Amino acid sequence: MYDVIIVGCGITGAAAAFALSRYKLSVLVLEKENDIAIGATRANSAIIHAGYDPEPGTLMARLNVRGCEMAAELCAQLDVPYKNCGSLVLAFDDNDVKSIRALYERGVQNGVKRLELIDSRRLRELEPCVSDKAVAALYAPTSGIVNPWEYALAMAEVAALNGVKFLLSHPVTYITGQLGGFTVTSCGEQFNARYVVNAAGVDSAAVHEMVAEKAFTIKPSRGDYFLLDKSEGSRAKHTLFQCPGPAGKGVLVSPTVHGNLLAGPNAVSCLDAHRVNTTAEGLAFVKTHALKSVPGINFRDTIRSFAGMRANSDRNDFIIGFPVPGFLDLAGIKSPGLTCAPATGEYAAGLLEQHGLELVKKDSPVTARRKIRFKELSIPEKQRLISENPLYGRVICRCETITEGEIVEACHSPIPPVSVDGIKRRAGTGMGRCQGGFCGPRVLEILCRERGISPLEALKDGEGSVILFNETKAGGRA
Ligand SMILES: Cc1cc2nc3c(=O)[nH]c(=O)nc-3n(C[C@H](O)[C@H](O)[C@H](O)COP(=O)(O)OP(=O)(O)OC[C@H]3O[C@@H](n4cnc5c(N)ncnc54)[C@H](O)[C@@H]3O)c2cc1C
Numbered sequence: 392m393y394d395v396i397i398v399g400c401g402i403t404g405a406a407a408a409f410a411l412s413r414y415k416l417s418v419l420v421l422e423k424e425n426d427i428a429i430g431a432t433r434a435n436s437a438i439i440h441a442g443y444d445p446e447p448g449t450l451m452a453r454l455n456v457r458g459c460e461m462a463a464e465l466c467a468q469l470d471v472p473y474k475n476c477g478s479l480v481l482a483f484d485d486n487d488v489k490s491i492r493a494l495y496e497r498g499v500q501n502g503v504k505r506l507e508l509i510d511s512r513r514l515r516e517l518e519p520c521v522s523d524k525a526v527a528a529l530y531a532p533t534s535g536i537v538n539p540w541e542y543a544l545a546m547a548e549v550a551a552l553n554g555v556k557f558l559l560s561h562p563v564t565y566i567t568g569q570l571g572g573f574t575v576t577s578c579g580e581q582f583n584a585r586y587v588v589n590a591a592g593v594d595s596a597a598v599h600e601m602v603a604e605k606a607f608t609i610k611p612s613r614g615d616y617f618l619l620d621k622s623e624g625s626r627a628k629h630t631l632f633q634c635p636g637p638a639g640k641g642v643l644v645s646p647t648v649h650g651n652l653l654a655g656p657n658a659v660s661c662l663d664a665h666r667v668n669t670t671a672e673g674l675a676f677v678k679t680h681a682l683k684s685v686p687g688i689n690f691r692d693t694i695r696s697f698a699g700m701r702a703n704s705d706r707n708d709f710i711i712g713f714p715v716p717g718f719l720d721l722a723g724i725k726s727p728g729l730t731c732a733p734a735t736g737e738y739a740a741g742l743l744e745q746h747g748l749e750l751v752k753k754d755s756p757v758t759a760r761r762k763i764r765f766k767e768l769s770i771p772e773k774q775r776l777i778s779e780n781p782l783y784g785r786v787i788c789r790c791e792t793i794t795e796g797e798i799v800e801a802c803h804s805p806i807p808p809v810s811v812d813g814i815k816r817r818a819g820t821g822m823g824r825c826q827g828g829f830c831g832p833r834v835l836e837i838l839c840r841e842r843g844i845s846p847l848e849a850l851k852d853g854e855g856s857v858i859l860f861n862e863t864k865a866g867g868r869a
Pocket residue numbers: 398399400401402403404405421422423424427428429430431432433434435436437438439440561562563564590591592593594595598613614615656698699700701702724725726727728729730731
């Protein structure tokens with residue numbers, strides 16, 4: 392019998408596991424996909440929002456401000472790329488000026504620190520590439536950017552080091568029981584727990600309905616993005632928003648922690664929450680709106696386009712609570728769920744304690760993580776590392792200068808990757824201009840060697856994404 396089973400491991404599930412892993416508890420995480428953080432957590436704007444957007448008094452507002460406050464220190468502790476770049480909401484006309492004033496008031500009510508309304512002269516000092524049609528802005532210096540999937544991975548890895556068990560490729564299909572505990576079915580196996588936490592993102596309503604009456608609806612909304620080469624990375628120093636509308640925070644232009652430029656997202660309601668393809672119309676919309684903020688962006692330097700799916704719901708807030716005793720929903724975690732995550736994890740642990748889970752601190756839990764990032768080392772450090780382990784002397788990903796040593800380290804990390812993209816998310820291979828065109832086959836080779844599998848079994852990303860195919864074996868052409 393586990394104390395807690397967490398269903399789903401995006402950043403919300405990872406943060407809950409991280410928070411609970413400090414206590415003397417047995418915790419199991421069941422994730423449907425073959426890696427963690429490959430739902431909304433891997434495809435979003437990567438912004439640590441300051442907290443002026445959510446409606447005052449909502450849980451979302453509270454967790455947003457707390458999550459933003461936690462981000463810098465937690466990212467340093469977990470060795471996760473984070474930059475406190477600040478954000479600007481641009482106003483282009485009188486209506487927009489009214490909107491940024493309203494956002495300012497909201498921010499003050501939500502407890503956001505150091506917010507400022509600034510005029511066009513100050514705006515241009517802060518952000519020289521911004522459109523000359525922008526007349527004013529709301530400046531939020533506490534906002535930042537992060538590597539979202541690494542944030543989740545880091546929390547999950549530390550949780551794993553503290554004894555939390557992770558089972559990937561384990562979709563939860565059935566949950567029974569209530570008082571005295573639950574039986575959770577996945578892949579034909581049954582797991583028992585006293586408490587269950589539902590962190591299933593766009594599927595959180597389906598998981599909720601395994602144990603309780605329907606209470607809310609997830610209304611998935613897709614957002615398309617352009618990721619531009621580092622040659623465009625200096626177009627924006629801050630995250631540049633436009634005024635939010637009914638469909639969300641609007642199209643932004645932002646630097647990324649890797650030095651690229653990000654433009655997006657639009658917002659398109661979708662019936663199928665799992666179809667995360669971009670569309671030509673969606674990308675055209677993003678381009679037009681991004682150019683309104685920063686007219687000089689050269690979209691010919693796009694290195695990737697992608698889409699993410701928001702777990703919007705029919706509520707104006709996150710859906711966090713116990714629909715039946717012992718079963719905690721962390722549902723409808725829409726934007727700013729990434730920012731909120733560490734605060735949501737803490738809050739979830741507190742709620743479980745209020746509902747009878749005993750939280751006894753471990754004597755010395757792991758709280759930090761360190762990674763070798765070869766390209767960031769000094770020359771003497773590089774030399775010392777290579778002399779200790781020559782694999783650090785072999786650069787595999789030329790665009791990002793990622794060595795074989797880092798890839799091997801990723802292969803044996805606490806939650807080991809099973810795909811080429813799993814290595815990308817841990818080591819950063821294939822993140823550069825060639826997007827894995829050059830290093831992909833070498834990464835595949837190392838993955839197969841380290842996992843002891845045949846190249847025919849190696850996956851690009853999710854289940855079924857085999858890269859190599861033996862036509863002779865399959866009965867096709869020899
Ligand atoms: C376009 C877009 C832009 C965004 N921008 C920002 C931003 O800039 N800043 C910000 O703070 N937030 C942003 N967000 C919101 C943020 O990304 C999400 O709130 C956050 O990632 C949600 O994390 P999650 O863990 O709740 O969901 P997910 O990351 O979707 O994880 C849910 C997990 O549950 C698993 N699962 C589902 N069903 C089952 C099952 N039956 N059994 C087992 N596992 C299951 C899934 O496979 C998945 O891994 C954005 C979101 C989108 C889509």
